[in-house]
Amino acid sequence: MLDLKKIRENPGEFLEKLRKRGQDYHLEPLLELDKKQREIEKKRIELQARSNEIGKIIGQKIRAGANPQSEEILRLKEEGNEIKAILAELEPQERELKAQIEALLLELPNLPCDTVPVGKDEKDNVEIRRWGDEYIPDRPNLLSHDEIGEKLGIIDSQRAVKIAQSRFVALIGAGAALERALINFMLDQQIQAGYKEILPPLLVNSATLQGTGQLPKFADESFKCDKDDLWLIPTAEVPVTNFYREEILEADMLPIYHCAFTPCFRREAGSYGRDIKGLIRLHQFHKVELVKIVHPDTSPLEHEKMVQDAERILQLLQLPYRVVELCTGDLGFSAAKCYDIEVWLPSANGYREISSCSNCLDFQARRANIRFREKGKKGTAFVHTLNGSGLAVGRTMAAILEIYQLPNGNVRVPEVLQPYLKRELLVEGE
Numbered sequence: 001m002l003d004l005k006k007i008r009e010n011p012g013e014f015l016e017k018l019r020k021r022g023q024d025y026h027l028e029p030l031l032e033l034d035k036k037q038r039e040i041e042k043k044r045i046e047l048q049a050r051s052n053e054i055g056k057i058i059g060q061k062i063r064a065g066a067n068p069q070s071e072e073i074l075r076l077k078e079e080g081n082e083i084k085a086i087l088a089e090l091e092p093q094e095r096e097l098k099a100q101i102e103a104l105l106l107e108l109p110n111l112p113c114d115t116v117p118v119g120k121d122e123k124d125n126v127e128i129r130r131w132g133d134e135y136i137p138d139r140p141n142l143l144s145h146d147e148i149g150e151k152l153g154i155i156d157s158q159r160a161v162k163i164a165q166s167r168f169v170a171l172i173g174a175g176a177a178l179e180r181a182l183i184n185f186m187l188d189q190q191i192q193a194g195y196k197e198i199l200p201p202l203l204v205n206s207a208t209l210q211g212t213g214q215l216p217k218f219a220d221e222s223f224k225c226d227k228d229d230l231w232l233i234p235t236a237e238v239p240v241t242n243f244y245r246e247e248i249l250e251a252d253m254l255p256i257y258h259c260a261f262t263p264c265f266r267r268e269a270g271s272y273g274r275d276i277k278g279l280i281r282l283h284q285f286h287k288v289e290l291v292k293i294v295h296p297d298t299s300p301l302e303h304e305k306m307v308q309d310a311e312r313i314l315q316l317l318q319l320p321y322r323v324v325e326l327c328t329g330d331l332g333f334s335a336a337k338c339y340d341i342e343v344w345l346p347s348a349n350g351y352r353e354i355s356s357c358s359n360c361l362d363f364q365a366r367r368a369n370i371r372f373r374e375k376g377k378k379g380t381a382f383v384h385t386l387n388g389s390g391l392a393v394g395r396t397m398a399a400i401l402e403i404y405q406l407p408n409g410n411v412r413v414p415e416v417l418q419p420y421l422k423r424e425l426l427v428e429g430e
Contacts, residue, residue: 001105001366008034017111022120022329030104037097044090047083054080106216110363112328113337119327126327128339131311132320136344137403144347145398146278148405149175152428157277167268167283174426178400178413179286181420182393183261186288186313190390193309195259195290200239202262203230208242211368213334213360221267223283232265236289237387244293245368248380254372255302256293259390261286279394280352286393292386293370296362299384303359307339310355310390317414319399320344322351336361341391343399354395357388401426 007014011027018025054076062068117126149155154175160168171179191197209215209231214222223232233239240258264287290309294302307323314321326338335358342351362382365371371380404412411426418424
């Protein structure tokens, strides 16, 4: 959530940065409601002060011997009753205005950092670096990962669709084992990098989704259990960041690093017809997520380190990738700055996103009310939150099946996964 006070003080700057995202935003309705609310608040405070003063005067006069039924006391009481009647009207008006203001603020995305390249869409994203070009296969007629998976008998889409619907898959035998090996490998690496593992609930309440920015704007992209006001998580970022919702942390607790493996559930609204086969765009998929809760002064450096933590997984697996910085028009709703890591997929003859690492600054912390207190200083401040995939497991498997496939149709297991999988090859019929 954006800082209303700062919007009020410099609406032009906020509007300019919001419009760099490529949409037309209007702050006038918000500012008009804010003006009305502050006028009512000022009047309410003045009337409450007068009401308190009247009560104090009446008490002093009665203690001094004045008759409670005297004309002066009765007049003061009448004035006090009139004020209470006005307050009874003002208070609900103020609450309603505050609710309307919050609703408008919740619809506004985060401001892009000044260093983010300005652009309209993914075509304007900026490539930062590449790694592992030597691992890109130069052999023709490579099979796609879904073709390999079906040939090896480790991926079954048809039966998954039968028991669920499209955009679901089932992993069988060595496929399930490979997925489990990747999860354990990723978790082990991130724990070694200093992240503390957390296994969060997979169902969360509406306040939790609002805290990280999925609600109210993106309700259609999540699966909801209406009877319970619970939602299936779209990513572990949601429950892990909200683990500290409505808390004041001590500064010496920062930074907090968490990693979490969870299934993730997304409707993939608006993506119909894209990646309908294989492991790339599913309603249910597995991911190891990285979340950081940090001091505002350190968040830019923590962001760069998070990207490196995600990159290291691909380097150890020897999967070629590139890092791109998202332009203003391609930023996620809660992100102020974001790097995507894209793995090479031979079947696409290009790079596909496998991790998105975002610095949200204090945007999510304001929505979730996560603050910290520095020793010896008065007051509190909002933390900065960061999140990133370390990595999307299904897409990592897809890259392995395509890049490590052999001419005979088998697939070589990456060396770092062999201790987890207890095998060197994925062979048809096993």
